[in-house]
Amino acid sequence: MIYLTLRQWPFIAWQRESMSAKSVGWMALVICILAASTYNGFAKLLTGALSPLSLFFVSELLTGFFVAFSFGLMPVVRGISRLNRKSFPPLLLVGLTSGTVGPLLLFHGLERSTAVNASLFLNMEPVFLVMLAVIFLHESFGRAHAASSVAISAGVVVIALRGFTQGIGMSSGDLLLLASSFCFATGGIIFRKSLRHVKPHLVLFSRSAIAVVSFFLLSPFISHTLMEEVRAFPLAALPVLLGFAFISRFLNVFSFYEALDRLSVTTVSLVGNTGIVTSLLFAWWIVGEPILWYHIAGGGLIILGTILLELLGTHPTAKHLERHLRQRNGHR
Template sequence: MYTNTLTAIFPWHREKTSSKALGWVALSVAIIAGSTSVTFAAALAGSLSPLSMLFISEALTMLFTVLSFGLFPIIKRMIRLRRKYILPILLVGLSNSVIAPLLAFTGLRMTGPINAELFIRAEDIFLVLLAVAVLGEKLKKQHILGALCVLLGVAVVTLRGFSETLTFSRGDAYILLAACFYACGGILYKKKLHTVEPELMIFCRTCTALSVFFLTAPFMHHTLVQELQHFPTELIVALLGYGFLARFVNLFSFYESIERLPIRTVSLLLNLGLVGSIGFAHVYLGAPILPFHLAGAGFILIGSVLMEIESITGHKMHFAAHLKHRHRSHV
C-alpha cells in the first residue's frame, strides 16, 4: 500500500524495476522471434537460392546495426581499428557470414527444419574441441558432460532413436558443416577479436558478406530480382516473417535484454529457443515431431545449459561479447 510513496521518494528504484521488466519482455520476444528463424528460412529455401537468402539476412542485419548504433559512429570506429585486426575480421566474416550461412541455407533445401535446428546445435561440440586444440583451454567436467549430452542428442536424431543404422542425408551433413564453420569463427573471434566491440564486429561481418554477394551475383544464373519477380505470393508472409521477425526483431530484442538483465540469465534462457523452434516448425509447416526428436532435443538442451553454466563463470565482459557474437551466428 506504500508502493507509490516509496517510488516517489526513491525514483531510481522505479526506474530499475521498469528497466528489468522491459528486459524480461525483450528477452521473451527475442526467444519467440528467434524460434521462427529456421522455420521461415526452410519455407523460403525452395523459392530463393542460398545466395539470395544470404543477401536478405545480412542486409537486414546491417540495417539493424545502422539504426541501432549509427552509421557514422561505426565507420569512425572502423577507421580506428588496428591493422592486426583486419585479417581476423575478414576470416571471421567469411566463416560465419558467408560459408556457414550458405551451407546452412543449402542444407535447409534438403532436410527438415526440426533436424536443421537440432543439428546446428552441434556447434557446441565443435566449440569445445576447438577451444582445447586452438586456445589450449582445459576441459572441466561440466564441459565434457555437456558436450557428451549434445553428442548423444545428435546421435539420437541421426539414428532416429537408435532404430536405424547411421545414415546422413546431404542436408544434415551441410548443417553439421555449417555448425563447424560457426564454431571456427567463434574460436577465432575469442582468440583474436574479443576486444573488438560486438556491434562493430557484426557490421564488419555484414560488409564482408554483402561484398561477396555483389562480387559473385553477376556470375549466377538467377539473380535476386528474377527470383523475387517469380516469388510465390503464398510465401510473402514467410519472407516478411523471416526479414522482420526472425532477423530484425530478434536482434533488437536480444540487445535490449542483454543491456537490462544479467548475462547469465539471458544466456541460459536463450536455450529455450530450441523448444520454440521445434514447436513453430510443427505449427507453421506441419513438420512431424517424432519421439526421437524430443529425446534428442532434451539431451541437446541439457548439454547446452551445462556448458553455458560453466562459461558464464568466466570474465563477464568477454562472455558478453562472445554471447553477442554467437547470437548473431545462426540462420
C-alpha cells in the same frame, strides 16, 4: 504491482508503479526467444521461393541493415575505421566463415533437410567451439566440457539414427547443417582469439559487409538468377519474407540487446536455451513438420548439454560470456 509478504498484514499489497527495467528485460528476453524461434521455419518456407544463394544475400543484407539501424551507420563506420590494422585480417576471416560459408551451408542444408533438424543440429556449435578452443587457444578440457559435449553429441546421434531404429546414416542436408555449425564455431574462435577488444556490433556489421561483397564478387562466375527470382517471387510468400526480415532478424536482434542491457548475462544465456523447444514448436506449427519422439529425446539431451556448458563455466568472466552471446546471436 502485486507484493506478497508474510511479515505484516495484509499479506497481499497492491502498489501502482511504472514497469521496472527488469520487467522490460524479461519481456524483451521472451520476445527474443520467440522471434529467434521463427528463423529456421521462415527460412525453410522461403527455400521454396528463393535459392539458398539469394536467401543468403537477403539474410546478410538484413543483418547489416539492422545493426546499422540499431547503432547508427556513421558511428559503426567510424568505429571500424578506427580499428588497428591488425584487426582487419581476423575480421576478414570471420566474414568468410561466419558470414559467408556458414550461412550458405545453412540455407543449402535447410533446402535438403527440415527446420526441426536444423533447430537441433545447429546446437552442435558449442561442442565444436570447445574442441577448437582446446586445439587453437590451448584452453583446458575439464569435466564440464566433457559432460556437455557428450550430452549434446548423444542428442545429435539419437536424432541422426532416428532413435536407433535405423542404421548409421545422415541426409546430405543434415551434414550441411553440421558443417554450417562448425563454420560458425570457427568464426567464434577467431573472435575470441583476435577480436576480443572489438565491440561485437562492429564485428557483426563487418561480417555482413564482407558477405555481401563476396556475393557480388562471386556473381560473375556462377550461374545465379537473383533478379529472375525477385520477379517471380510469389505474393503469397511475401508475408513470410516480411516476417523473416522483421521478426527473425530485426526483432530478434533488437530484443536481444534490450534484454542483455537489463538482465544478468547468465539469465539471458540460460533462459535463451529454451529457444530450442520453441523452435521445434514453431517448425511444427508453421511448416507442418512432425516432431517425433526421438526429436524430443535428442533435444532434451542437447538442452542438458548447453545448460551444463553455461552453468559449469566455460567462460571465465561475465563480460567474456556477454561478448560471446552478442557475437553468437548475430550468426544466424
